Amino acid sequence: MRSPFRPDSLPDPAILDNHRPLINSLERRGLLRGGLSLGALVMLTGCDVKRPEAVKSALLAISRLNDDVQALLFNPNKLAPTYPASMILRPPKFNAYYDVMNVKPVDGATWRLEVSGLVADKRPWTVQDLQALPQSSMVIRHICVEGWSYIGGWSGPTLRSFLEHVGADLRARYVAFRTADDYPSSIDMATALHPQTLLATAYGGDTLTDPFGYPVRLRMSTKLGYKNPKWITAIEVTNTYPGGFWEAKGFPWFAGL
Amino acid sequence: MTRAAPLRLLIWAGSVAAAIASAHAQSPTPGGMPPPPGMSLAASTAMRFPQPVRVGDLVGRDVLRPVESQDVLGRVRRIVRDHNGRIMVVVDFGGFLGFGARPIVVPIDAMVLLGQDMEIVAYTPQQLRAFPTFSGAGVSDAAGDTVIKVGLAKPSH
């Protein structure tokens, strides 16, 4: 019998190939050692916890394994459910790693988007340049790793159209982001090319406001909230794992929905 | 943390009831901070990037305490203007699951938006308990499509 958990269409096998170096780069020894010590730990219900750092590295090794499983589960053609515009929460829910009072607004007139890495055209972008690209809209559920969610309506060019426009190497592994609030982030290329991955410049039909990432932020229907950096200032296409703000503190990198 | 794990698991097996008893221990949180001492409510709202919101979209929202356990303080019943034209929120305050609540009037600048909910950041539950019960006198309803500006907060945990 066909499993009800299997996606309707299987992921492109190319994803596995694309991630082969990542999979190979996994610290096998660390994973083995980590898995064994975690297994021992689980069986002894925490009797061997004199070295909490060893436990954490074991958990991180399993988390990286889970990242690979998630990449395999990701179907590049599967669209997230969308909702009517009447369900959009206005204004959206604010979150950051700091209090809202510490938001530093960005001046859209002087703002420039740096482009670097495996791209043909490294010319910086203005707000008007982004507006000149074909625009997309989506009303999707924003899901935070904390558990809360809301329906949001986002518009802007797809990241795919931006990457095609700058002549990015679409076989590269990662797209990395730098932001005005010092919140580095990165995603896999398969997700970057998903039709519901936008460089959002508007919410609910209006220009993004300061606390929500004006002039441009990432919005993906297929990843948890913390993977969507606000106030983006630079985009890099790379094959070197760029990491991210929360990822460096322990959260999983792939974070796919 | 992991050092305490065996002890924790041992005690866990015996007395989950104690967890429920200790469930109300609170920790200070970075979200929904109260206004700094001496600052006016209006000035503190101005620092919270007030966003436009329809009055009609606020009615019925849960009003929470800005703490990790997200205690429900009450529910938004009406948005009104006082005799000075200031926007005030009539909150069905207290009670349990809506029973035994009484209406009190809270200035909009003492409150913030937290997603689909609101929080009262400028007053503690003790202070709110001393608020007089709202009589309905001297105020007028703000129309549902009136757009007002309300400050933001991040989740507390």
Place this chain on the structure above:
Amino acid sequence: MHWVNVAVMLVMITSGWGIYDDDVIVRGFHFSPFWRLGDWAAWSLNWHFAGMWFLVINGLFYLGYGFATGRFREKLLPIRPAEIVRTVVDTLHLKIAHEDITVYNAVQKLLYIIVILAGIAQVVTGIAIWKPVQFSGLVSLLGGFQTARVLHFAGMTVIVGFLIIHVTLALFVPKTLWAMLTGGPKLKPRTRVEGGHAT
């Protein structure tokens, strides 16, 4: 297998509480740090997604063994309502028979079936809230993302409720503890059929 299960269940439950606390489901109720596994949410999450593998692997072995050997059918069925009532009344009078601990009474059968179903439900609701886009059909079947999340929490409370009853009753009948520790008495199939309760 039972004790691997115990350890993994405790990991899943206490790390789940750590994740829960980031955005409570029952307003006004959170778990104090003492009850959480993981320094903060990221580590609770990592524990949860590590424990997941052990639980699923162990669970598959357990279910496979239970069905393949006919153990479930033999030990858990049938359940008669009258028998449940009688056992509950007996238990409340602190008459816990258990002459033959290889034969489950009606309440035990019912509780074991409930907890096995709750365990399966946790996997299904867990997959729904882990991958709500890839398995969006499953999420809408469950009534939406937030409903699936509440169901996942409810499944936890069922399992914790079972554990409380299970451990309390096992403590009342000390000889079962030895069986739990060693994996159960080895008896010939025939003696099982001759056991005290009608099965």
